[in-house]
Amino acid sequence: MIKLESTWLDLRNIDDLATQKTFIHSLNSCTKLITTLVFVVLVTSFSKYEVTSVLPLLFYPVTLMALGNLPYKPIVKRLILIAPFIVFIGLFNPVFDQTPIAKLGPFLITGGWLSFLSITIKLLLTVTSALILVATTGMNSICTALSQIGVPKPIVIQILFMYRYLHVLLEEFLKTNQAYTLRSFKANGIHYKAWGSLLGQLLLRTMDRAHRIYQAMLCRGFDGKVPLRSAASWTKKDHLYLLFCLSFFLLCRFINIPQTLGTLLTGGFQ
Amino acid sequence: MSHHTIDLTNVLYTYPDGTTALRNLSLHIGHGEAIAIVGSNGSGKTTLLSHLNGVLFPTAGEVNIGGYPVVKETLPHIRRTVGMVFQNPDDQLFMPTVYDDVAFGPLNLGYPPLEVEKRVTSALKTVGAYALKDRPPYRLSGGQKRAVAIATVLAMDPAILVMDEPTAALDPLARRQLITLLHTFSHTKIIATHDLDMVLDLCKRTIVLHNGTILADGPTLEIFRDRCILEQAGLEQPFSMQSCPICSKI
Numbered sequence: 001m002i003k004l005e006s007t008w009l010d011l012r013n014i015d016d017l018a019t020q021k022t023f024i025h026s027l028n029s030c031t032k033l034i035t036t037l038v039f040v041v042l043v044t045s046f047s048k049y050e051v052t053s054v055l056p057l058l059f060y061p062v063t064l065m066a067l068g069n070l071p072y073k074p075i076v077k078r079l080i081l082i083a084p085f086i087v088f089i090g091l092f093n094p095v096f097d098q099t100p101i102a103k104l105g106p107f108l109i110t111g112g113w114l115s116f117l118s119i120t121i122k123l124l125l126t127v128t129s130a131l132i133l134v135a136t137t138g139m140n141s142i143c144t145a146l147s148q149i150g151v152p153k154p155i156v157i158q159i160l161f162m163y164r165y166l167h168v169l170l171e172e173f174l175k176t177n178q179a180y181t182l183r184s185f186k187a188n189g190i191h192y193k194a195w196g197s198l199l200g201q202l203l204l205r206t207m208d209r210a211h212r213i214y215q216a217m218l219c220r221g222f223d224g225k226v227p228l229r230s231a232a233s234w235t236k237k238d239h240l241y242l243l244f245c246l247s248f249f250l251l252c253r254f255i256n257i258p259q260t261l262g263t264l265l266t267g268g269f270q
Numbered sequence: 271m272s273h274h275t276i277d278l279t280n281v282l283y284t285y286p287d288g289t290t291a292l293r294n295l296s297l298h299i300g301h302g303e304a305i306a307i308v309g310s311n312g313s314g315k316t317t318l319l320s321h322l323n324g325v326l327f328p329t330a331g332e333v334n335i336g337g338y339p340v341v342k343e344t345l346p347h348i349r350r351t352v353g354m355v356f357q358n359p360d361d362q363l364f365m366p367t368v369y370d371d372v373a374f375g376p377l378n379l380g381y382p383p384l385e386v387e388k389r390v391t392s393a394l395k396t397v398g399a400y401a402l403k404d405r406p407p408y409r410l411s412g413g414q415k416r417a418v419a420i421a422t423v424l425a426m427d428p429a430i431l432v433m434d435e436p437t438a439a440l441d442p443l444a445r446r447q448l449i450t451l452l453h454t455f456s457h458t459k460i461i462a463t464h465d466l467d468m469v470l471d472l473c474k475r476t477i478v479l480h481n482g483t484i485l486a487d488g489p490t491l492e493i494f495r496d497r498c499i500l501e502q503a504g505l506e507q508p509f510s511m512q513s514c515p516i517c518s519k520i
Contacts, residue, residue: 167408
C-alpha cells in the first residue's frame with residue numbers, strides 16, 4: 001500500500017514540475033495540449049509493422065525534456081510502472097503473427113515481433129508525451145485548455161474534481177486498509193471475503209462525501225456552472241512552436257526519414 | 271436593525287430513514303449575537319445548522335432568516351445572507367487552488383472580475399492566508415485549510431456566519447488563532463461545537479440541544495455553572511471552570 005501512495009505522490013511531483021519557468025513552461029497551455037494531441041494521434045496512426053519511421057519522433061519528447069528542464073528519473077520511473085501493461089498488450093503478437101518479414105542472418109523476423117516492437121515504441125512515445133504535458137503545464141492549466149478547445153465543460157469539471165479528490169479517496173482507502181490489517185492477523189493482504197464490505201464502505205463514504213461537497217457548492221451559489229480561469233492569450237512564440245512541431249510531425253509521418261537518409265548515404269539515388 | 275434575525279418556529283425534521291433529529295424546536299436569534307449550540311453527538315446540532323441556509327428543509331414548522339422564509343424561491347438570497355463553514359474543510363475546498371476556491375462564491379454571485387479579485391484578496395488577508403493563494407488545497411495544513419474555508423465564506427460577505435465544529439482537529443495554536451480571528455468578526459455568529467472553552471471565549475449566549483429539543487437557552491456562564499443541565503445533555507463543564515486537579519482551586 002505504501003507503494004500505491006508513493007506512486008500517487010510521484011504524480012503530484014510531476015505536477016509540481018509545472019511550476020518551473022522555462023521556454024516550454026511559458027508556452028500557452030492550449031498550444032502544448034494541441035501539439036500533444038496531434039502527436040498522440042499521429043503516432044498511433046502508423047501501420048502496425050512500422051518501426052523505423054516512428055523512431056525520429058523520439059526527438060520530440062527528448063527535446064521537450066531538455067528544453068523544459070525535466071528530470072529523467074521520475075518520467076522513466078513511471079514508464080517502468082506501466083511497462084507490464086505495454087508488454088501484455090503486445091505479448092501474443094509474436095505467437096499468433098508468424099508472417100515472415102525479413103531475414104537477418106540466420107534469424108527470421110516475423111511480423112509478430114515487428115508489431116510487438118512497434119506497439120512498445122508507440123506506447124512509450126504517447127505515454128511520455130502525456131507525462132511531459134503534465135510536467136510542463138500542470139493539471140489545472142490542462143483543464144483550462146481542454147475547455148478552451150471545446151471539450152464539454154462537465155467533462156473538464158469531472159477531471160478537475162477527480163484530480164482534487166483522488167488524494168482524499170486514496171487516503172481514506174489507506175486508512176481503511178490499515179484498520180483492516182491491524183485487526184487481521186493471519187491473512188496476507190485483504191481476504192476475498194472482506195473485499196465486498198471494504199469496497200462497499202468506501203463507496204458509501206464516497207457518496208456521502210460527494211453529497212457534502214455538493215451541499216458546500218450549493219451554499220456558495222453553485223448553479224451548474226463552475227467558473228474556470230481563462231488561459232493567457234496566444235503569442236508569436238506559440239504560433240512558431242505549433243508550426244514547427246506540426247511540420248516536424250507531418251514530415252515524420254509521410255517520409256520515412258531513416259530510410260531516406262540510409263538511401264542517401266548508400267547512394268541509392270545515383 | 272432587525273434584518274439579520276433568525277427565527278425557527280416549531281421545526282420538526284425527520285431523516286428519510288425515519289430518525290427524528292429535531293422535535294418542535296423554536297428559537298429566536300437577534301442581529302449581531304454570538305451563539306453557541308452545544309450538545310452530545312447526535313443531539314441535532316448539525317441538522318439544526320443545515321436548516322439555516324436551506325441545505326435541509328423542515329418536515330414541519332418554519333425557518334425565517336431576516337424576515338424571509340427559507341423556501342426554494344428565497345434560497346439565492348438566503349445563501350447570500352448565511353455563510354456556512356462546514357465541519358470538514360476538505361468538503362468545502364473543491365477548486366484547484368486556494369484563489370479559485372475563494373473566488374468561486376463571488377463569481378457565482380455574478381460580481382465583475384475586479385470586484386471578485388478585491389473580495390478574494392481581502393477575505394484571504396483577513397484570515398491571514400493571502401500567501402497561500404496559489405497553493406492547491408491538498409498542500410495545506412489542517413489550520414490553513416480551516417482558515418481558507420472561512421475565507422471562502424467571507425468573500426461572499428454574509429451577514430450571518432454559521433460554523434460547524436470550527437476548532438475540531440486543530441492544534442492548540444491554530445485553535446487560538448481561529449478564536450482570535452472569530453473575535454474580530456462583527457457578524458451574527460452561530461457555532462456548533464464541543465469546545466466549551468471556546469464558547470466561553472466567544473459566545474455570550476448558549477443553546478443546549480438534547481435529543482432534538484432545546485434543553486436550555488441562556489447566558490453562557492449561567493448554563494455552564496449548572497452541572498445538572500450539562501450532565502443531562504452529556505456534557506462536562508469547560509476546563510477553565512473546573513477546579514485545578516492539583517490544588518483544587520478554581
